[in-house]
Amino acid sequence: MTTPVPTGPIVIRRATVLTQDEDLGTVHGDVLIEDGKISAVGPDLAAEGATELLASGKIILPGFVDTHRHTWQGAIRQIGVGWDFPTYRRHIQNTWGPAFTPDDVYIGNLVGAYSALDAGITTLRDESHIQNSPQHTDKAVAALKDSGIRAIFAYGWPSIDSDKWMLRGEATHPEDIRRVRSELLSDDDALVTLAAMLRGPELATPQVTAADVALARELGIRMSMHVGNGPWGPMFRGIGTLADLGLLGEDMLFIHCCTSDDDELKALADAGAHASVSAAIEAVLPGLGAPATGRLMNHGIRPSLSIDTEASVAGDMFNVMRAAIAAHGLGVTLQPDVYEQLPSATPTDLLEFATIRGAEACGLGHRIGSITPGKDADLIIMDLEAPNLVPANDIAGSVVGAGHAGNVETVMVAGRIVKHQSRLVDVSLSEVRARAESSRDRLFKQPVADS
Ligand SMILES: [Zn+2]
Missing domain, CATH: 2.30.40.10 (Urease, subunit C, domain 1)
Known part of the structure; x- marks a missing residue:
C-alpha cells in the first residue's frame, strides 16, 4: 500500500x-x-x-552524481556485455549510431535517466555524441527535462561518419552548439544545463582541440574529453598536449585517464582539473586500461565516478564503486610492484567520489553533492x-x-x-518499455557494418 x-x-x-x-x-x-x-x-x-x-x-x-554516461544508448542496454572495443565500434558507432532517429535518442535518454534515478543517481552528465541533426539534439534535451533528473547535457558530435569525427580528422566541433546555448540551454541555474563533450587531443588534432576549447570558453560552458584511452594515451598524450598548448583549466573533466602518464596526472592536479573514473567499463572492456583511481589519488586528485555506457555495464553507481575496489585488488595480485605503492580507495572514499567530487567535477559543488x-x-x-x-x-x-x-x-x-x-513517481514503465522495444527492434534489423 x-x-x-x-x-x-x-x-x-x-x-x-x-x-x-x-x-x-x-x-x-x-x-x-x-x-x-x-x-x-x-x-x-x-x-x-x-x-x-x-x-x-x-x-x-x-544523490549520486554520474559524471559521464552516453545516455542515448539506454534502450540498447546490456547488448554488448563482454564486447571488446572493435565490436562496440562496429555495432554502435558504425551501424546503429548512424541509424538513430530523434525518437530513438529520446527513448534512450529517457530510459537511461529513469534507470539512473531509480538507482539514486540524481545528477547525470549526459555525454551525448549522437548529434546527427538539430532534431536529435532537441529530443535528447527534451528527454532529460521530461525525466525530472538534474542533468548536464554535454553536446558532443554526430554518430555519422565516425572516422571523420573520431580518428583525428580536421572537423571542428559542430556549430549547432551555439544555437543550443542561445535558444535551448542558456540558463546555468536550470535543472538541465549545457556543457561541451569535446574529442580532445586523442580523438582530434591539437589544432582542432585548441579551436574546440576556445569555442567552449567563448560560450561560457565546461568541457570534457576522453583521455588515457588504451594505446591512444601514450601515443597522443591528451592531457600532456593540452598542457603544452597552455590550455589546461579547472573547467575540464578528463574521462578515464587509464593510460595517461604520471606527468599528465600531475599537470591535471596542478591545473585543478577533474577526473572521471568509469571503473566498471574499464574493468570489462579489454584494452581500455585499468581504472586510474589509485594513481589519481597518488597525485592528490579525488576523482568522480561514472557509468559510461549501459550497452556494456549496469547503470548504477554501486557497480562502479565495487569495480574500483575489485580492480585495485586484482592489480595487487597481477602487478604487485605497481599497486602496492598506490593508495586503495576505501568505501568511505568511494561514497565521497560518487557524490561531492562528482558535483565539483560538474561545476556544481556549491549547489549539490x-x-x-x-x-x-x-x-x-x-x-x-x-x-x-x-x-x-x-x-x-x-x-x-x-x-x-x-x-x-x-x-x-x-x-x-x-x-x-x-x-x-508518475512513470508508466509499460509505456516506456513499449517505446524502447520498438526503437531497439528497428535498430537491430540494420545489417551490422564490416568494421
Ligand atoms: Zn565514454
Missing part, C-alpha cells in the same frame, strides 16, 4: 545522515527540506507544517534493514559492498520526490 507522494516542506526524522560535508560528518537526526533546499540538519528539528518521513534504520546520502544547509535538496534514502544489508556492520562498507537500486527507497531532486516507497 503506497501513500501519496509528499509535496511542500518535508522533514526526514531519525536517520543516519552521511552528509559528505567535511564539517558536518555523519549526523544522527533529521533533515528539513523547504522550497527545494536543505534548510537544516540536526537532531529533533522544529518543523511545523512539514510532512514527516520516519527514517529510523535508514540512511540519507546526497552534500547534505549541507543552503544546498539544493538532491538526496536519497536507503533502507539498511533490507535482507541484503541487515545487520549493517559498517555503513559505508554495506552500501558500497552490497547496496543495489532496490535498497534506494526515496529519491529527491531539488526537493521533489521522484522515487517514493521504492517506485518511480
Whole structure:
C-alpha cells in the first residue's frame, strides 16, 4: 500500500545522515527540506507544517552524481556485455549510431535517466555524441527535462561518419552548439544545463582541440574529453598536449585517464582539473586500461565516478564503486610492484567520489553533492534493514559492498520526490518499455557494418 507522494516542506526524522560535508560528518537526526533546499540538519528539528518521513534504520546520502554516461544508448542496454572495443565500434558507432532517429535518442535518454534515478543517481552528465541533426539534439534535451533528473547535457558530435569525427580528422566541433546555448540551454541555474563533450587531443588534432576549447570558453560552458584511452594515451598524450598548448583549466573533466602518464596526472592536479573514473567499463572492456583511481589519488586528485555506457555495464553507481575496489585488488595480485605503492580507495572514499567530487567535477559543488544547509535538496534514502544489508556492520562498507537500486527507497531532486516507497513517481514503465522495444527492434534489423 503506497501513500501519496509528499509535496511542500518535508522533514526526514531519525536517520543516519552521511552528509559528505567535511564539517558536518555523519549526523544522527533529521533533515528539513523547504522550497527545494536543505534548510537544516540536526537532531529533533522544529518543523511545523512539514510532512514527516520516519527514517529510523535508514540512511540519507546526497544523490549520486554520474559524471559521464552516453545516455542515448539506454534502450540498447546490456547488448554488448563482454564486447571488446572493435565490436562496440562496429555495432554502435558504425551501424546503429548512424541509424538513430530523434525518437530513438529520446527513448534512450529517457530510459537511461529513469534507470539512473531509480538507482539514486540524481545528477547525470549526459555525454551525448549522437548529434546527427538539430532534431536529435532537441529530443535528447527534451528527454532529460521530461525525466525530472538534474542533468548536464554535454553536446558532443554526430554518430555519422565516425572516422571523420573520431580518428583525428580536421572537423571542428559542430556549430549547432551555439544555437543550443542561445535558444535551448542558456540558463546555468536550470535543472538541465549545457556543457561541451569535446574529442580532445586523442580523438582530434591539437589544432582542432585548441579551436574546440576556445569555442567552449567563448560560450561560457565546461568541457570534457576522453583521455588515457588504451594505446591512444601514450601515443597522443591528451592531457600532456593540452598542457603544452597552455590550455589546461579547472573547467575540464578528463574521462578515464587509464593510460595517461604520471606527468599528465600531475599537470591535471596542478591545473585543478577533474577526473572521471568509469571503473566498471574499464574493468570489462579489454584494452581500455585499468581504472586510474589509485594513481589519481597518488597525485592528490579525488576523482568522480561514472557509468559510461549501459550497452556494456549496469547503470548504477554501486557497480562502479565495487569495480574500483575489485580492480585495485586484482592489480595487487597481477602487478604487485605497481599497486602496492598506490593508495586503495576505501568505501568511505568511494561514497565521497560518487557524490561531492562528482558535483565539483560538474561545476556544481556549491549547489549539490552534500547534505549541507543552503544546498539544493538532491538526496536519497536507503533502507539498511533490507535482507541484503541487515545487520549493517559498517555503513559505508554495506552500501558500497552490497547496496543495489532496490535498497534506494526515496529519491529527491531539488526537493521533489521522484522515487517514493521504492517506485518511480508518475512513470508508466509499460509505456516506456513499449517505446524502447520498438526503437531497439528497428535498430537491430540494420545489417551490422564490416568494421
Ligand atoms: Zn565514454
